[in-house]
Amino acid sequence: MQSIKATELKSHLSRYLRKASRGERITVRDRDGPIAELGPARGEPLSWRDRLIGEGRLRPGTQE
Numbered sequence: 001m002q003s004i005k006a007t008e009l010k011s012h013l014s015r016y017l018r019k020a021s022r023g024e025r026i027t028v029r030d031r032d033g034p035i036a037e038l039g040p041a042r043g044e045p046l047s048w049r050d051r052l053i054g055e056g057r058l059r060p061g062t063q064e
Contacts, residue, residue, distance in 0.1 A: 003027040022055060
């Protein structure tokens with residue numbers, strides 16, 4: 001699990017949201033210690049195909 005300062009999250013929010021969408025968990029720290037945790041949304045897990053499309057590593061085609 002990665003740990004970052006709140007200021008780092010603020011400066012690079014989209015980067016950390018992408019990491020969280022890929023399944024990584026990130027602890028956000030402030031001066032006094034951990035204040036939040038960022039991670040993938042709970043719900044239906046993505047299929048391997050949907051995950052690769054979301055990461056931009058696979059382009060959706062017309063066939064299943």
